[in-house]
Amino acid sequence: MDADVWTERVARDYDTSSTHMYAPEVLGPAVDFLERRAGQGPALEFAVGTGRVALPLSERGIRVAGIEKSEPMARELCGKPGGEDVPVTVGDMTTARVTGAFSLVYLVYNAITCLLTQDEQVACFGNAAQHLAPGGRFVIEVFVPDLQRLPPGETARPFHIGEQHVGFDTYDLVNQHLVSHHYTVEAGRGTTFLSPHRYVWPSELDLMAKLAGLDLIERWADWNEAPFTSASRSHISVWRKPPSRTGTL
Structure with missing residues (x-):
């Protein structure tokens, strides 16, 4: 980690x-x-x-x-x-x-x-x-792992959509990895956070x-x-x- x-x-x-x-x-x-x-x-x-x-x-x-x-x-x-x-x-x-x-x-x-x-x-x-x-x-x-819900040819799935936060995962199917993308807005300020994961x-x-x-x-x-x-x-x-x-x- x-x-x-x-x-x-x-x-x-x-x-x-x-x-x-x-x-x-x-x-x-x-x-x-x-x-x-x-x-x-x-x-x-x-x-x-x-x-x-x-x-x-x-x-x-x-x-x-x-x-x-x-x-x-x-x-x-x-x-x-x-x-x-x-x-x-x-x-x-x-x-x-x-x-x-x-x-x-x-x-x-x-x-x-x-x-x-x-x-x-x-x-x-x-x-x-x-x-x-x-x-x-x-x-x-x-x-x-959300793989069954991935349409053919796509590698991204949203996991949360809110007024202040949007999050989605992108998948690396070969290596059993994904990256979670977090985009947050508060008081007019936006932040981005990316975290890597090994799904299991x-x-x-x-x-x-x-x-x-x-x-x-x-x-x-x-x-x-x-x-x-x-x-x-x-x-x-x-x-x-x-x-x-x-x-x-």
Whole structure:
């Protein structure tokens, strides 16, 4: 994951460009879902960003820590109300370590695709497994590649069209890469943000989990636990670290 993408300017404007992700009908179910999977244990967010999910989850009484590669994004989180309650380790989510064992490790808003190689994504699963206590859960929210909806000969698909933000993805089908294009207008000022991603299929993620010793236990189409089908455009997947023989968690 290239920290240079997540610059001071991007970090400063990130919440504004992602306003739609803060809507109660979007954020509320995500926090509810994660709170239930954390139980009474602590949670760790990989790619914690500016704390969109970590801060409200912490407000629910869950002890939340984060790993974030971008120092500007981490500073934005730490400067918010409640930010002092979410300790952030600046580092790569494929290798960075946080002290302790967690009942929940999670990655939201397609963050797994910010890792641009299969090896990095496999390493992310391994790092999550290392942080989990026996019986702990690893949760990922990620889109299903939109390839079926690409007309023949086209390589671009919009994912959001709003009054202040327009976003679309361009696909490199050979290399399993895409670039997300974000165009935001606020107070008459326009900004452009391009972020590269490696898209990944649910079955490929399941294999990565198996390599890390994790078992798939849930897959939903959204945070409201709608059934996942062949028509679903995203999924929330939950893998579990096998419980210890004493049956903890």
